Amino acid sequence: MSDIVLRLDGIEKGYKLGQPGELRVLRGASARIARGEVVALVAPSGAGKSTLLHIAGLLDTPDAGTVEIMGAGLSGARDRKRTAARRRQIGFVYQFHHLLPEFTAAENIVLPQLANGIARAEATERAGMLLAQVGLKDRADHRPSALSGGEQQRVAFCRALANAPRLLLADEPTGNLDPATSDQVFDRLIALVRDTGMGALIATHNLELAARMDRVLRLEEGVLVDGLA
Template identity: 65%
Template structure:
């Protein structure tokens, strides 16, 4: 079994609201392993974004433990959390958030330079990632000259620029048409497998979710694992199975 890239243990998150305490997460447990894609589903307001923010070290839990690639990061100060986030976590959102004044290549180079990678090394890594997502010929193009699917491929490449242990994606194909979404998801899956990244992906697309390794539903502040529905052989009668 591959090593865990993300471990959440006993995650509780409460908020003060109009003088009362609102408990959004109440003991959530989660493990994502290297090369694994885990889907996070549930209705709006169920706590998916809160869980993603805690997993990505953008928010602290009220209680519980967060481990990234085996390291307990729960008690780190803000500076150390930022360092871990920059080095070990990649983020992909529904909207690509590429910097419009920079080329595809430069958008992937910048996070590496922030991480103190030499420019020449960063450019070589960026070109390698553009090849992986099939966009090497578009390296010099700014986002406005790329299609929606191409922009999201660049965003995925950017998220992987610093070779993170964990990829967190929030509706990464939600802004794309079904055909483009399928292509982007297939490419994302291939990269996760190849790079041995752990991927936690929130989505409302249940068809997409069921193509991942596991599907977890946020329900009443806890994570409940879905049992895959078996595919019946052609012509089979369910009553006789």
């Protein structure tokens, strides 16, 4: 089995601005993310980080180029195959946790597993295990409104890992937290990624956090280059 979890080759993406204008956001972006590797994605606002993550996560399709997850080419796959790959192999974390407010922390982690065909007892056991890993074992029965911002985001991490994905994509996952909480949540996230051996691509404006990851990819004029500026 390949050590490459995510392969992006020559990704192009543009948006129509009316005739005849077009905004080219990605211009041949290419990258490799390996197992157990945590890679930072940095760029100014509006440079295309979210677009790149959406394409990598099979939520959007490129105009040209290829996306491979665990060696399988999926950029041109039918919707059903892309949906199955997202559910089984990709976990998403966003700046805002988007937890379901009417469900407890544990239930928010159980639900995506049930959607993936996991038995409730097994899903509940895994939810408890994940919450324990991020220090929230005693908060499993709390609804999001009873959790702090940092706790809510840790639950969101657990939800993203519920189906044991091979690739984690995170878009400013600590951007809505104060610096002290951001550091704590980031440390928990990195520990989870290391423990599971998945690959992670994490978009962030925080250059201090980026420098703590294994590598940094910088998006410049639609192309990915290595290292901080």
